[in-house]
Amino acid sequence: MKNASLKTKYVVVFLGAAMVSYALIFFFIYARTMQYEMSNLQHFLDNSMEQAKTFVESETKMVTYASDTLYYNRDVYLVLDGCVNETDRDPGQEYRYWSDISKFMQSLETGNICNVCIYAPDNYTYKDTSRNFSSLERLDPALMEQMEGKGERAVWSAPYDFIMPLTGETKRVISLTRRVVQQDDYSKTFCVEQVSLPVDSVSEILEKADSTERGCVYIANQDHELIGSSKAAMAESMEPDFFLLENGDGANGWREVKKDKEIYMMNQMELENTGWSMVAVVPLKELRAKSRRVCDGMIWGLLPIMGVATCIIYFFAGSFSDRIKRLSYQMSHWRDQDVAQEVSTDPADEVGRLGREYKEMRREIDELMQQKYESGIAIKDAELKALQAQINPHFLYNTLDLINWEAMERDAPEIGELVQMLARYYKSVLRKGFDTVSLHHEIEHIVTYVKIQNFRFDGRIHLKVEIPEELMSKKMLKLTLQPIIENSVSHGISAEDEGEETITVRAREEGGDLIIEVQDDGKGMTKEQLETILKVDENNSHYAVFNIHDRIRLKYGEGYGLRYESAVGQGTTVTIRTKTQS
Template sequence: MGMNKGRIGLRTKLMCSYLALIVLATALIGYFSYLNATRIVEEQIGETYKQALRQAAINITYRLEEIENVSEQILMNPQLQAILKRERSGYGDTPTVEMLADFRVLMDIIRNLENNRNLFRIRLYVSGDSLYSNEQNNIFRMEDLDPEWKRQVSESGGRLLWRSTYEQEYLPWNRYKVVSLYRNVIDWSDLNSALAVVAIDMKEEVFNDVFEQVNFSENGALFVYNDDKRITSVTSSAGAVFDESDVMREIRQAERSADMPIVRYKGTDYFTIFQQVEYAGWEIAALVPVHEIRAKSYVIGEYTGYVGILVVLLATVPAVLLSNRLTQGLRTLVHHMQEFKKGNYGGPIRVTGNDEISGLQAQYNSMILRISELVDTVYEMGLRKQAAELAALESQIKPHFLYNTLDTMKWMAVKIKAEPIVTLVDSLSKFFRLGLNRGQELTSVAKELQHVQAFMNIQDIRYAGKLRCYFEVDSGLLSCRMTKLILQPIVENAVLHGIQQKEDASGTIRIRIFPDRDHLVFDVIDDGVGISRAQADRLLQDDRGRGYGLRNVNQRIRLYYGESYGLECHSKPAAGTVIRIRLPKAPYERDGRESLYQ
């Protein structure tokens, strides 16, 4: 099919549109399926983590309560109360049997309590300065307690104080990461007085053991904190990337209204799962990489993409068949139009079906018939136009040579003082110059009247003053546009076939020009012999004799302006003739180069 290069055919457009709809529908289904799958996967994995964290919180609560029970046993032990009172009062300057006995009892109490598997060490900071107060393993002087924690314990009013993970040194030269519970040992006899401060240490490994039971992320982290203060944390093998202070800041800023708020840390998004520990306001925050949870949904997305591609491939076959079916009639129509463009008119198209395409085929057949008729008409008009242009061309042969010759004749006549010859040559030169009009098709009313005046000047000399010519025209119409060589052939016809046929061969020609709405009307009136009405009706169809010039002018006007314009002839024998010319009224363009066919 002879389609223009680079143009996309209707069949291709239909097929692409059909496939685009399939691709769009498949993509939307796949996209929403992926979103739904991602949501379900996130909910399932999130619920799994939450259940594991709930169990971890229960286990942590159990261990913390055990430590608290140990501290209660220390506070409620009457032997310990009595020993600490004696230690505060002092044993004198020399060790006594009583001090040694108290030391043995004190160590027995501490070692019995340290048998708890969740407890690592009990440190007792005493108020006195007995010898055993410098034991430095379980018993310490109050001065050995960190001043800040000493202050906090003093201001606690008997409340439990938990210290987050830190390194504590133990004999012999061992350091362990521990979490500690600090409490005042209150004197029962004076509740405002403290006998000692007890610190119960738990190794950080206790928490690690709890979280190891959680099926946790390979690239995440767990943080246990109290009132925004970190207690301890457990990280994966990639945990070195976590800066605890930065992570705690992100955790505090997380949007708690979301089920699993997302926080960004060092360019990576993490789901945050929170779990309250039912003990002293502690909380667990688990950070799980988003991509790790969504990895399964990515697989679902890949399978959805494969299914979508398969659907598109399967839909291509019916798309091709359907587009071929729908465009068959149009392709046939386009083929005939291409052949018509090449000049192969051929016959009409066989109309098939009863749809819009068959309607186009029927309209095409009607159009071809009409175009064939118009081609014949245009061809005939072209022949007429060529004849008119040839006549105009013949009148323009060697205009410069003619002008120069006439100019030479004029100056020769001037030298011999032959004024009639000067006037004749000057009028003839102006006649030809205005008639040729520099090869332009349009002229103004003023120039056309000058052309007639030049013609009449020549005729006046020729016929010894027997001819008279008058112009009646509004000065506002002189600038209107018209086709050249319209008035002079009519005036010449009036002279030759009207006035010259009278016995005295004398007469008058009047030219009137006036507007008629959007038209410009010219009346050429002579007082010649006139003709009958039958002769007047045949005058514009006569291609020889008197009517040849009028017929030529009439054809030119209709060729240029259309069938509604042209000449009218009104005549009466022995009275004269009126030739009326009707043209469109339009202002004259100075350059005069626009085409008459615009």
Template structure:
């Protein structure tokens, strides 16, 4: 017997052309497992589906049965409560000959209110009380009715078999009443507690039949199954399908024998058709719940499952067959793909290629291409960083342009105060100016804490109040949790300067308030600078927010703030202007919390610290 030498087989396999390798792999790795799996699955599927169907049917039956039992028991308890209400029997025992009309009206109001209190329209549609004719309220015809209306009805005559218990009335006995919606009912006599032979009235509780049909339909776990309720006389009370119940109505004697054991679903031959059924008596009633599952439905389900599996396997096999041929052609196209990618590089698209071809010559070309792309990206990143440094230098020049103008105005103020010999005021101005320029320098750092930024703008406002004779009221209302957050320096002072010069000083009285507040919105910190100055017209506000107006009136300061924030954090961040002309302006500074250094925990409420200058 010839032995199979593995190395020799491998040498033979690797010597084949690629297309031949793929075809051989397809036969061994796709078709053989599929055929084996289908054969084994076909042997096991019947038992699995039958077991799952039986488990689902048993569970759904029990759940639906419990729900129906609870629903009916609730209605029965309501009937018992009404039956045991002593005031009702006391009213019904009154002699009509010694029963003033006023008393009858009063009793009518009590009875209708009491009966209506049980009509929740969820479990109970209507509560009816039939009373002797001749009473004023016997013609109320909402909750109170006359005995004369039911004396000849079949359901009332059937009640005589249930003198001391509840009678369960199917809807077919109530068709003459034209109830909308169609109802099922339970009824019982209200007896004289002194003389039980005397029937004082009839209590009837109606409940929606459609609700019961919807509930029992939930017991059907397979399409085409049937669940219905049947009473002790073999009458159909409710069914999930009124057409199927004519076909699969199981004889009463079979139901009776099965219900005694309630051992689950049983097999029976009905009209030459094998079916499975289960029946169970609902406690405290003469209604039985019955579920029927024809065997044909289960076998059809097995056949459909196998047909779907076969179809799926055929589709997968066909796809695999096509792929076996397509991959061979696809692999020869890798060189063309590499060529197309090189053209994209010329257009500025630098994307590496996924090497799925192994270590062949094409794979080596792809590795060389990816190495070239990584080098180009590195050079571009270095160029970008150089541009960033150049841009930062330009912004520092812009920042430097702010200070000389302010310094000139402040020195002029000191000169004025010195001529008036106001030494204390000069000392205060110099102290504030020192604080102001200490922040400007900040040891060459581009970021400072929000506390330092607020001290900086406070120093600026203090100096301006010297110039404008304390016409500016300045308030800071920023949470303590914000104070140690790092922010770009000198982002508040240019905005406050605009609020003073172009807002408050533009008003006739030349006085006003500036408030700085802070809040969190999502993952962002919002710093708001609000004034009650002149405000900005609406058409100009829209242009400012779209970046269309940055003239000399806005100054270098605002431009500096906007450009620095966008350079550091991106175009999603910056300034937003909100203003009403002649009422004031609010400038919202939006900064990302996850990029500002030491972050506070985000909370919904902050204990704010309010500082007024």
């Protein structure tokens, strides 16, 4: 990615930003949709459960009504009691009683009620002669135990297989069973009445209330025995009693229950007058899967939008990068004058400004290259002249050496001494490889110069050096003092004059700068001469002094250089300011 093209980087950055935006929007919508779908599904299941609860309660109320009608019908009790306890009875009358009771009981079998039955004592003649009368011995002992201690209250049984008398048909039923006690002894059971309801009718209601694939709606009694379910096999595998126990206080409302590392959403409702509980259990995964299907549709809807956005991003990234690419090409081929002229500076955005800056830079580079070319020619000329000038010192030294030998041969020591000082002077001037020298070296140089000049002026020039020893090692530009001393000698005294001239050289440190003063008591200068001494033109004879001033300023900056003070007849003082260098 680091070495990828600018266009690729634009596309990746813009597309990445778009993808992040899409992802944030998607996850926000996904979370809201998940919450909305789960809420809707729970609300739908609540309504379905409420409706199923109403239907089941309606069925149980019909059973309860049939049981109450039979229980509180005293004619049935009196007829049955007379037939059992009277020794002398008319068989025909007994048959009519049996027939009337049977018809009454059959009239109660409305709706889904499949059987209304009385379990009569053994001495009842018509027991086991129809599906409405059966012997007490046929009653499930578990029901008798369940009814013990409950008086005359009705008891709902768990589902069981009921074989219909006479027909032999087997049905899975739940029954409301009630014990009828003897009037003279309430502890004794006279008979048992029972109203049965098929389990299938309850399960059918629950199936309509269940709209899930892996969930289940079921009803369990107070002993956590399964009464009916929308999916029998699934209800058994879910262990209904587990969810009933997890429910705690039985408060209604959806909540999460974890079982076997899977999370379920469950809700529970209590049915009236039965002690039964209706429970809806749905795996959380299924609820999320329903929401996920909605979100999958959103993803497929977003894909075309993302495709269009990618094309737009690619187009605009190309338009941006192409301008920079063209400018980059022009800059990489800047030596080609034709390419340089093709730089576009429109429109006036960042790339346009970059193009204008590039054009200006090209112009300045061209000027600098031209100056460098011209400077190169000048340097070559200077180097050639320097090579030529190297011949002159050797010739000069050889000539001075020849003069010195001639002076010795002719017994002229003064001429020999002068020649030796002159040779020493030029060796100092022509010293190579050093731009700066010590102040001590400069002093030696001017001392030699003054001695040479005193041969001309008969020793009338007096040089005084008042410089502390610790400053003698400080560095300064070479050939700084000699032109100033020469200027003092040339303009301060003449060979025809009888007078003398004193030149004093002083030095001190001041704020990190080296201050050197050269003072003479010569003729001095007028104000006009002072104004022109540090200016150079074709008529100025003080070129060497100006050269010193210019050299110092170029090396150390403005504020450094020479400063002249002079008055006619009072001499001249030159102050040299340079940086202190060890």
